[in-house]
Amino acid sequence: MTDYFATLSPVAQALIATLFTWGMTAIGAALVFTTKKMNQKLMDGMLGFAGGVMIAASFWSLLSPAIEMSEGSSFPAWFPAAIGFLLGGFFLWVADKIIPHLHPTSSMKDAEGINPAKRRRSTLLIFAITLHNIPEGLAVGVAFGAIANGFPSASLPAAIALAIGIGIQNLPEGTAVAMPLRREGMSRRKSFFYGQLSGMVEPVAAIVGVLAVTLMTPVLPYALSFAAGAMIFVVIEEVIPGSHENGYKDLASICLMLGFTIMMILDVAFG
Template structure:
């Protein structure tokens, strides 16, 4: 598979990778066709593992290569990773304050962003997960862009491993949108549509990411760290609190550690 992917352009590589991650979101949303509810312990465990995968990917697939690339640049080695990381978190914080949305675990009156009142719950849920999928798509895009730039610290297998890890953690995200809508009486078809729709932004963000670093390779360390900062913001602000909310904190923590280990193995073994 790697041999075939290596023959494609960076844009096509990133597009195929994020079509896979979008497909995994759709797979999670498709649970609405088999059941109206998902065991809460299972959901919290899946969210915990998703958090672990995102944390591990943020370091091994993004921050570590950013630091390695910075050794050849004009800035202090630590600067691109530190600046990009903080900017990524700040970008998500600003977007969180502006875009009207509602987290899957929130009650109806717990909406965020500018003028969320009057918007349908389904729309607010999709906006929330879509907002959180932007850094994941960017991460995949800049990872393939780093490979295209020919940097020693980047490899095609590591970029593929990152896409696989993000795809795994997209499973509970699709279910986290679709299942609450189904429980509230929305049809299975509509619940599935809204659940999978949240993953559509990843291919778009990936293409933006790979094109940006292809034409402006000096920003690559900043771009990698930016994606890492945005992902860590999502994990701390939404994924971990959501996994702990229903009293399954120990299970979610263990699953987070397992998810972290899986992503670390994927990146180190194939990177």
């Protein structure tokens, strides 16, 4: 299976990988068909786990390869990683200020962006998860693009491991959109539809990432670091605070450690 996957173009590889991550979002959203109310303790644990996966992926799959790729260049090895990382966080910060959205655990008065009061709560919830799925899709795309460019620090198993890790953490994201919509009275089918819809942006972002790094090879270390910075911003700004709001801080922290460890093992074992 891996041998066949290796024969595909980078765009096809990234597309298949992010169709998987999108599918995992859909599985999370599908929980609306099996339960009326999500166990908050379980949800916070899942969010913590997702945060751990994202932190580990940001370093092992993105920042570390970016630093390795920059060795021997005219700039210090840390320079592209530092600049890209900060730009990624800045991009998400600006997007948060512009795009109207609402985090799943927040009330309408805490909605962010431009004129959020003019949008329905369901729309704001979808925008929030969709916005934060962009760096995840981008990360997968640049990982497969790096393989196409022949960088020694990039490998197909590592890129696949990254996609698997992101897919795992997409489960609670789909649930985090679908469940609140269901509680507001939306039908199960519509709640599922809008929950899985939030993952649709990942294949698009992945293709953009692949094309960017294959057409402009010198930007690859910056692109990897950019995706890492954007993902870390999401973890700090939304995932960790969201997992701590309901009194299950210890559980969320333990699950974050587990998520980090599992993603680290996946990346190191297959990298």
